[in-house]
Amino acid sequence: MGDAPLFMIMSTPVTPVELAAAGGVLLVLFVLALIARGGRRDLDAQMDALAHSHAEMAGRMQTLAEILGGRQMDFARVVSEKLDRSAHRVNERLEVSARATLGNLSALNERLAVIDAAQARMSHLTEEIAGFRDVLANKQLRGAFGQGRMESIIRDALPPNAYAFQYTLSTGVRPDCALKLPGDDKILAVDAKFPLEAFNALKEARDPPSRRIAQARARGDMLKHIKDISDRYLLPGETQDVALLFVPSESLFAELHEHFDDVIQRAHRARVLIVSPSLLLMAVQVLQSLVRDALVRDQAHVIQAETRRLVEDVLRLRARVEKLDGHFRQAQEDVSAILTSTEKIARGGERIDRMEFSRGGGLEAAQ
Numbered sequence: 001m002g003d004a005p006l007f008m009i010m011s012t013p014v015t016p017v018e019l020a021a022a023g024g025v026l027l028v029l030f031v032l033a034l035i036a037r038g039g040r041r042d043l044d045a046q047m048d049a050l051a052h053s054h055a056e057m058a059g060r061m062q063t064l065a066e067i068l069g070g071r072q073m074d075f076a077r078v079v080s081e082k083l084d085r086s087a088h089r090v091n092e093r094l095e096v097s098a099r100a101t102l103g104n105l106s107a108l109n110e111r112l113a114v115i116d117a118a119q120a121r122m123s124h125l126t127e128e129i130a131g132f133r134d135v136l137a138n139k140q141l142r143g144a145f146g147q148g149r150m151e152s153i154i155r156d157a158l159p160p161n162a163y164a165f166q167y168t169l170s171t172g173v174r175p176d177c178a179l180k181l182p183g184d185d186k187i188l189a190v191d192a193k194f195p196l197e198a199f200n201a202l203k204e205a206r207d208p209p210s211r212r213i214a215q216a217r218a219r220g221d222m223l224k225h226i227k228d229i230s231d232r233y234l235l236p237g238e239t240q241d242v243a244l245l246f247v248p249s250e251s252l253f254a255e256l257h258e259h260f261d262d263v264i265q266r267a268h269r270a271r272v273l274i275v276s277p278s279l280l281l282m283a284v285q286v287l288q289s290l291v292r293d294a295l296v297r298d299q300a301h302v303i304q305a306e307t308r309r310l311v312e313d314v315l316r317l318r319a320r321v322e323k324l325d326g327h328f329r330q331a332q333e334d335v336s337a338i339l340t341s342t343e344k345i346a347r348g349g350e351r352i353d354r355m356e357f358s359r360g361g362g363l364e365a366a367q
Helices: 016-036 043-137 139-157 197-204 208-233 250-259 261-269 277-298 300-354
Strands: 007-009 012-014 163-165 177-180 187-191 243-246 272-275 355-357 363-365
Touching (some): 139 163, 139 177, 139 277, 187 208, 197 208, 208 243, 208 261, 243 277, 250 261, 250 272
Parallel strands (some): 187 243, 243 272
Antiparallel strands (some): 163 177, 177 187, 355 363
């Protein structure tokens, strides 16, 4: 450690060896100065003193070098320990950051999986919408779509004996559905065919002339279809006085009432009621109530018999409860008697406990 610099002079490091050499040079210069002054009388004593001082200085410089070397080692150890602790903390933070990053990546992968599944469902839904558009573009398929929706509404609300699909009238004409009212042999005809082409053209019209042409076509198709229903499905003595024209879309029903009020009035005069899915469901619910009331009327005697049996069961239950109440009263009386006997036994035991046996064998009352 003797080569370690002690301090800097003008950015030049000074080592203990160099410092000792500089001290020796100073001593020599001092000696030469004394000689130059002519003081040789006590030169030997001064040389001894200077040698002694030089030795002490060398020892102190050596001690200082050792102290500085030890402190330098301590400083290096402290710096190394701090570097190790800093590296450990950095590693811990890196591990925590890595775990957080892995967790975020896992959550991101899960969300990406959900997004992929949603995208797949959207693609499937797009395909279904395209197929639905093809159905509406095809007149025959569109009729089947309206028929299917009308059948699902009626089939879910009415019993099988209250309706018939593709019912054949006496004229050979077959309405899409025939509703049978309770207590009436006449059927209510329902038509599920709707002229959609003109309304599609009306929706696609971009200028007033095209819109007027599409409106005229839609009005003509609707009036013709209403007339056909009135002529074919309104038969005196066989059908009801009105027939239903089912529109399979609420938006189309709103379009008719908003822009084709004359068609609605003409349908009323022709005894043809235009119904949307919600109105058809309401009508079917009313018919369901009528069917239920008719069943109740038909089964009134059965209901009366069941009510009579129910009253008899209630009377039998009342008699059995009264009998059970008598058993409870008897049991309570028996319990009271048992309690009286146990009270007597307890009092007798207390009297015996107060007695003492005398030496002669007799019993004496305890004082």
